[in-house]
Amino acid sequence: MVTIIGLGISSGEHLTLEGLRLLKSCDVIFAPRGALPEPLLRLAADFRDTSAFYHQPETERLLTEAVLAEARSRSVAVCTVGHPLIFDKPVAALKEACRRAGVPCKVLPGVSAVDAVLCELGFAADQEGFQARQAAHIPGTKIDASLPLFVFRCNALAAKAGLAGRFVAAVTKAYPPGHYASFVETAHVPRQVALVDSFPLKDLEKKLASAPAEATLFIPPLKKKKK
Amino acid sequence: MVTIIGLGISSGEHLTLEGLRLLKSCDVIFAPRGALPEPLLRLAADFRDTSAFYHQPETERLLTEAVLAEARSRSVAVCTVGHPLIFDKPVAALKEACRRAGVPCKVLPGVSAVDAVLCELGFAADQEGFQARQAAHIPGTKIDASLPLFVFRCNALAAKAGLAGRFVAAVTKAYPPGHYASFVETAHVPRQVALVDSFPLKDLEKKLASAPAEATLFIPPLKKKKK
Incomplete structure (x- = not known):
């Protein structure tokens, strides 16, 4: 058993x-x-x-x-x-x-990295919902920018030549350059204190190179245009 | 405090x-x-x-x-x-x-309905990722059928005339009629034993009418076409 x-x-x-x-x-x-x-x-x-x-x-x-x-x-x-x-x-x-x-x-079941990151950021997923994706699977698919997005395994982007660049291209195509995102280091590794690093997405390429290996990238949704 | x-x-x-x-x-x-x-x-x-x-x-x-x-x-x-x-x-x-x-x-943080439903179904979200949405927000948006989908608050669809019909239309447009989905009753209500009811999506309208008030709808991803 x-x-x-x-x-x-x-x-x-x-x-x-x-x-x-x-x-x-x-x-x-x-x-x-x-x-x-x-x-x-x-x-x-x-x-x-x-x-x-x-x-x-x-x-x-x-x-x-x-x-x-x-x-x-x-x-x-x-x-x-x-x-x-x-x-x-x-x-x-x-x-x-x-x-x-x-x-x-x-x-x-247990508390997931999604569960923990929500609490670290104080973000309530009580409206439309949310999505959780693996970084390596983002290039080549469409990002729904109306939902909060958690991206896991950003460290896996380095394993394949050109993958990190295609990831940055896909993300920065889906959001304006001034839209803020955060790397949150609670995922996968036990820690007492979480690290939260927030930055505009135009800095994503630079931040990705220096992000902690186990950090989760969180991108809040784009605000809807008023009809 | x-x-x-x-x-x-x-x-x-x-x-x-x-x-x-x-x-x-x-x-x-x-x-x-x-x-x-x-x-x-x-x-x-x-x-x-x-x-x-x-x-x-x-x-x-x-x-x-x-x-x-x-x-x-x-x-x-x-x-x-x-x-x-x-x-x-x-x-x-x-x-x-x-x-x-x-x-x-x-x-x-705590164990969410997403966490519990994954265990009830034995479904591992270890590939591309997953998405969690509220039922009332699905009509009018595009469903990404390549990701496992959790739909919460199906009971709220009855509150507005025509909403349930538009929900069924949006879901059945995104998946073929023979694609299987499940209502899982662990969400929001403490229970000892979970109820899992699986059915082809062509029966969604009928199943929606009789689903337990607090059930979560789970739709597995469409298999990718081989390139």
């Missing part, structure tokens, strides 16, 4: 009561060291640090094999930063591997 | 450790009765039931006045179902009223 638990963004502070109850009842906890205070990691008899898995190309295979080796005979909790099903590819792969192997797998 | 706490969707199960710590330290708790188990409501000396406020037109004024009357001299926790800043207009109004009155106000 595998239960995947979203820890939220801020080291252990966003763990839910449901997640805590589950950690207390399982045999093995897989989690990146530092994502939870040590006493919570020691709630189960066994703790396995997954942070090493997350910084190499074979994350999915390594995590899946290590978890499945335990899950046939013991109850396993797999902890991830943020929400397990939002922009966490290894978790999606693990879930699918459990299905194929016939191992029961449940996913508990 | 006012702290606004998102309780998540499932009665008290999604309360975060941060939220629990805050509830223990405040003087007054405002919350809808039933949104938390009774022992949690009694963590503060005073409990005020806000559920009556939420079912009348003056929700914002009533909640704001009741909270501000306490917040000048005591520490107040205001609890909401889901995430406080996602589709909760009274909370946004309260936050703004605190700012105008010079009362410090902090918002803690």
Whole structure:
């Protein structure tokens, strides 16, 4: 039995009561060291640090094999930063591997980077709604500038030649150069204090080059023209 | 001092450790009765039931006045179902009223309906991203069918003549009639067991008429054509 638990963004502070109850009842906890205070990691008899898995190309295979080796005979909790099903590819792969192997797998919701960034910015998504996108998927698609936009994984833009330039072109085409955006550094990494850097979009190219690796880009909606 | 706490969707199960710590330290708790188990409501000396406020037109004024009357001299926790800043207009109004009155106000993130619906459906938003919209705002805008779509407040479509018809027209224009969607009843109301009703979009008009009042409509993305 595998239960995947979203820890939220801020080291252990966003763990839910449901997640805590589950950690207390399982045999093995897989989690990146530092994502939870040590006493919570020691709630189960066994703790396995997954942070090493997350910084190499074979994350999915390594995590899946290590978890499945335990899950046939013991109850396993797999902890991830943020929400397990939002922009966490290894978790999606693990879930699918459990299905194929016939191992029961449940996913508990957690506070996502979207949830945390809204609070850091004090922005209420109570009108039309919002959209959350991966940076690498923005070039070649149309941005709906009437909705608040969260952009994740800006750090992945550097992996492919020309991608960052096409990203900047797509964003600056959708908004006027004086429209303000913010890089918010709460996403994916546990932190005590958030960093918020706001700037006009004409500076996006420069800001992108120096943005913290795990920062989320937030662009508020364009105001509607009065009819 | 006012702290606004998102309780998540499932009665008290999604309360975060941060939220629990805050509830223990405040003087007054405002919350809808039933949104938390009774022992949690009694963590503060005073409990005020806000559920009556939420079912009348003056929700914002009533909640704001009741909270501000306490917040000048005591520490107040205001609890909401889901995430406080996602589709909760009274909370946004309260936050703004605190700012105008010079009362410090902090918002803690919580598990949103988006977070909970992803887990109910086992859908991983790990590719392009996703969008969350209010039903009443969909007619007259373009739907990006390449992103997973969450539609909230379908129950508000009945408030205006012809709105439901225009909503159905906009959705069925964006997807083929055989594309499957689901109504998921976890949003906004604490429940033990979620209801998931999946159907082809050609049945949307009929399903909309009988959908549970607080259900979220989820439409998975169209598969991309191979280039």
